[in-house]
Every structure is written in C-alpha cells, then in structure tokens.
Amino acid sequence: xxxxxxxxxxxxxxxxxxxxxxxxxxxxxxxxxxxxxxxxxxxxxxxxxxxxxxxxxxxxxxxxxxxxxxxxxxxxxxxxxxxxxxxxxxxxxxxxxxxxxxxxxxxxxxxxxxxxxxxxxxxxxxxxxxxxxxxxxxxxxxxxxxxxxxxxxxxxxxxxxxxxxxxxxxxxxxxxxxxxxxxxxxxxxxxxxxxxxxxxxxxxxxxxxxxxxxxxxxxxxxxxxxxxxxxxxxxxxxxxxxxxxxxxxxxxxxxxxxxxxxxxxxxxxxxxxxxxxxxxxxxxxxxxxxxxxxxxxxxxxxxxxxxxxxxxxxxxxxxxxxxxxxxxxxxxxxxxxxxxxxxxxxxxxxxxxxxxxxxxxxxxxxx
Amino acid sequence: xxxxxxxxxxxxxxxxxxxxxxxxxxxxxxxxxxxxxxxxxxxxxxxxxxxxxxxxxxxxxxxxxxxxxxxxxxxxxxxxxxxxxxxxxxxxxxxxxxxxxxxxxxxxxxxxxxxxxxxxxxxxxxxxxxxxxxxxxxxxxxxxxxxxxxxxxxxxxxxxxxxxxxxxxxxxxxxxxxxxxxxxxxxxxxxxxxxxxx
Ligand SMILES: [Zn+2]
Numbered sequence: 001x002x003x004x005x006x007x008x009x010x011x012x013x014x015x016x017x018x019x020x021x022x023x024x025x026x027x028x029x030x031x032x033x034x035x036x037x038x039x040x041x042x043x044x045x046x047x048x049x050x051x052x053x054x055x056x057x058x059x060x061x062x063x064x065x066x067x068x069x070x071x072x073x074x075x076x077x078x079x080x081x082x083x084x085x086x087x088x089x090x091x092x093x094x095x096x097x098x099x100x101x102x103x104x105x106x107x108x109x110x111x112x113x114x115x116x117x118x119x120x121x122x123x124x125x126x127x128x129x130x131x132x133x134x135x136x137x138x139x140x141x142x143x144x145x146x147x148x149x150x151x152x153x154x155x156x157x158x159x160x161x162x163x164x165x166x167x168x169x170x171x172x173x174x175x176x177x178x179x180x181x182x183x184x185x186x187x188x189x190x191x192x193x194x195x196x197x198x199x200x201x202x203x204x205x206x207x208x209x210x211x212x213x214x215x216x217x218x219x220x221x222x223x224x225x226x227x228x229x230x231x232x233x234x235x236x237x238x239x240x241x242x243x244x245x246x247x248x249x250x251x252x253x254x255x256x257x258x259x260x261x262x263x264x265x266x267x268x269x270x271x272x273x274x275x276x277x278x279x280x281x282x283x284x285x286x287x288x289x290x291x292x293x294x295x296x297x298x299x300x301x302x303x304x305x306x307x308x309x310x311x312x313x314x315x316x317x318x319x320x321x322x323x324x325x326x327x328x329x330x331x332x333x334x335x336x337x338x339x340x341x342x343x344x345x346x347x348x349x350x351x352x353x354x355x356x357x358x359x360x361x362x363x364x365x366x367x
Numbered sequence: 368x369x370x371x372x373x374x375x376x377x378x379x380x381x382x383x384x385x386x387x388x389x390x391x392x393x394x395x396x397x398x399x400x401x402x403x404x405x406x407x408x409x410x411x412x413x414x415x416x417x418x419x420x421x422x423x424x425x426x427x428x429x430x431x432x433x434x435x436x437x438x439x440x441x442x443x444x445x446x447x448x449x450x451x452x453x454x455x456x457x458x459x460x461x462x463x464x465x466x467x468x469x470x471x472x473x474x475x476x477x478x479x480x481x482x483x484x485x486x487x488x489x490x491x492x493x494x495x496x497x498x499x500x501x502x503x504x505x506x507x508x509x510x511x512x513x514x515x516x517x518x519x520x521x522x523x524x525x526x527x528x529x530x531x532x533x534x535x536x537x538x539x540x541x542x543x544x545x546x547x548x549x550x551x552x553x554x555x556x557x558x559x560x561x562x563x564x565x
Contacts, residue, residue: 154514155514157482158479158480158481158482158518159481161481173486173487175525176487178522179479179518179519179521179525180481180518183518183521187514
C-alpha cells in the first residue's frame, strides 16, 4: 500500500501542501517540534487508525474544532481517494471516493503498521494497550472479525449499563441479566477465538524474528492470559462473580479483562528487561504484525516508525534497516540531519515549521 | 440580517428531527414545500393529521391499524396457535410480504437496551406473556439479529420457557447487526423456513 497526495487541513501545525509516500524508504527529517511526527500522525489517521500518541481528535485539530486529512491510496486493487474529517459537532467521518465509509473499511483499504516510542507501553504499560494491539492484529489479519469485536463491545456496554443501574436501584430481574450474560459469553468467546488465531500467526513471525535477533531477545515470548475460548468459561465466571459484579456495577469477566503476557524464560519481561530490550521487543512485535498482516491479506501494509533512530547505535542501525519490510512503503522520521541517513533512503522529506518539502526523490520510486 | 426566514428554519428543524433526515435533506424538503402549490402542501398536512387520527395500536397484537382488532388478528384464516414476535410494525410488514407466515403477531415496540433505559417493562413483554395461553403451540422470536434483538429473544425465551410452549428463533441469512425490515423477501422467507429451536 502506498499513499499519494496526503493533504491536511487544520491538522496540528501542518500546512496543506501534498506529501507522498511511495515504495521504498521515505525519510522524514526535521528538528523537534517542526511537525514530522504530526505528519506521521496524519498518516495514521487517514489509514483509519488512532493516534499512536493516544491523542484525542480535539488535540489534533489546530483550532480544537475541526480537521481534515485526504490522500490517494494505491493498493493492489487500484487507486482510491480517501478522506477523514473530524469536527466537534459531527465527530469523525470517513469517505471513500464520494461515499461515506466506516473506519474498518478504510483500515482494510489502507493497511498500515506504526511503531513509535510510546509503544513501549505494549510491554510495560497497561493491559488496555495490549488488548488494542491484539484487536488491531485481529482485524488486520481477518477484517470480517471486526463485526464480532463490535458485537462484543456493544454487549459489554449494554450489560454494564444494566449492572450499573442495578447497583443504584438494588437489583432487578435475573432473567434480564442472564440474557445479557449470554450475549456477552457468545460474542466474548468469538473475540477470544479471533485473538487466539491472530496471535498464532503473529507468534510464528515473532519467534522467527526473535531468533534472528538472537541474544536475550531469542527467549522472549508473548501469550494471551485467557485460559479458554469457550462461552462456558465466560458463563461460569459471570456466575462466580455475580455478587461482586452487582456491587461494582460492571462486568468482571470476558475478553475485555484479558491481557497479553510477556515473559523471558518464564519471568515477566517488564520487570527484568532494560529499556533498550523493551524497545527492541516492541519493534520486533510490530515487524511480526506487519508480516502476519501482509501474509493474510496479500497486501504489503505501509510500515511507519516515529523517531526511528532515537535509541539506535550505529551498529544496531545496520540490523534495523536489514529487518525492514521489503516491497513496502516504509516511512521513518528522524530528528537527525537528513544527510545522516539519506544514503539508506529512497526519498527524503524535510519538515520545517509544519511545511514538508519534498519528497526529494533519490531513486525512481513510482515505477 | 438573518439569511433564512425564521418560519422556514423552524420547518427545516422539524424535518431534521425525523429519523434518517440530516440537515441538508431537511433544508431541501423545507424549500421544496415552500415552492410547491398550496394544494400540495395542504395535502401533506392533511395526510399527517388524518393518519394520526385514524391509526392506533391493535389492542391484541400492538401493530398499527385503523380497525381494532387489526386485519390479521380478526382474520379467522390466520393460525392462532403460532405467534411471531417482532420489534416494530415495519418488521411485521416485511414478514407479511413473504406470504410464508400464516400465524399471528406480537409487536413489542422495541428491544431491550439498558443503555437506552429500555427494560422488559418498557416494551410489551407483559402483553406477550398473557397471550401465550395453552392453545398457543409455538412462539417464533423474530427480533432483529443485532445485539439488542438477540438479548431480547434470549430474555423472552427464558420468560416463556415455563409455559412449555415451543420456542423458535428465526434463522438469519441476514448480516448480523442487520434489521429485518431491510431484508429481501427471499432471505426473509428462508429465515422463517429455517427457524431453529431455542
Ligand atoms: Zn392485531
């Protein structure tokens, strides 16, 4: 997947000039606070993803009120014009050509994998960020599974609304709760099955990459904490926790409580790994995501790395460039002078005060 | 200095309150009506007034009707031993179009949704329960195949189980999350034919 003519309106400090990301490595260079990460964030948003800095839309809108990002997505199926607009009154809306589209349709059309310094949370942060990683993996590998994720989300919200009302009113008809528990169990089991399948294909890629990296990384493992993906497990847990759920006013069992556990030789990774090891583990996790999504969809996702050389020694840079996906559009931002990595790149974009100049094409990119 | 007369704005605002009408369509409708003849506008106003005066809920099945009980409830040819439960009158109309179902209906007027504050007392569960007398052999649960419709079917199944009535759930060849009102007739007919036991 390649992105052409990316333009923004009212997005952070970016000016509306078009920028393109063709095949090969595009280096986005600029000093801090000039807007290179903003540009990458705009790319994430047009690909139907959330900000990798976990920014809310209002933060991305320069005036806090509205923004728009447009681009031409070039994929195997041809070229299509996509747009995302956000405004405080109307929320977020996607368009594909002239027609309105859902975010899942867009993220399937424009697959992309992002790696940013913030993603260390994938190992050392809260379980919620790891569940987001799992679910992104699920829809990347099997877009139709998104329906089941949405179904579970909806069942969970409904059931929580009931429990929270009961907490205030002191209870209600058990048959009503039982109906929502059943919906939760059915949809929840489907979510766990999707996660298990996605994790399986991801894990094969991750192990291969970890083994290649060698050293202490070779023994890093990730596994889902869910014991079973049968609806009976969720039903039984809801029965067991029923008293506590009514007291707390929300659901305490199901895939929204699962986690992805990272270990090395049986010990929790976050507790014993150095910051550098965690950063490299996360990089391998994203590369494995790229590979498994590419294998499942037949489309090479865009691969983007924010501040890619922040903690990269000259020696590990060699290893990093070697590991980058081939035949994909790769976007790397750096605070270093463009000249430092230019010989590795196919095109260079320099960002100053929100304006991107380039791409200065170093080799023919768009055949 | 208002660019749009206030009464026109009010008309557009009323249209925008209708389901499926956005700001642009509402403005288009309002402009259209102002350009149309007095007679045409009056006809629309009269149609709204008359429909509201003439149409009420059937005291048996809750569907919208001009006569009470409705044509289906008062038709001796319809099988009174089989009841089909739907969320809205529009769903009933979609099933009627297939001509596959010869029983009677019960319209709930909604589906369970704690998020919207809708529990069993906010839809007509009580009416349904009272209609499931020993002479009723089967209840077909034809609520929509989305989260709320499925939970409603599960809830009704639990409530009606003690009566011993045969409970079936319509088998959807429809996309999950869909609305049976928009199903094509063949899909709808097949869904009725392939209903499964609950
Ligand atoms: Zn009737």
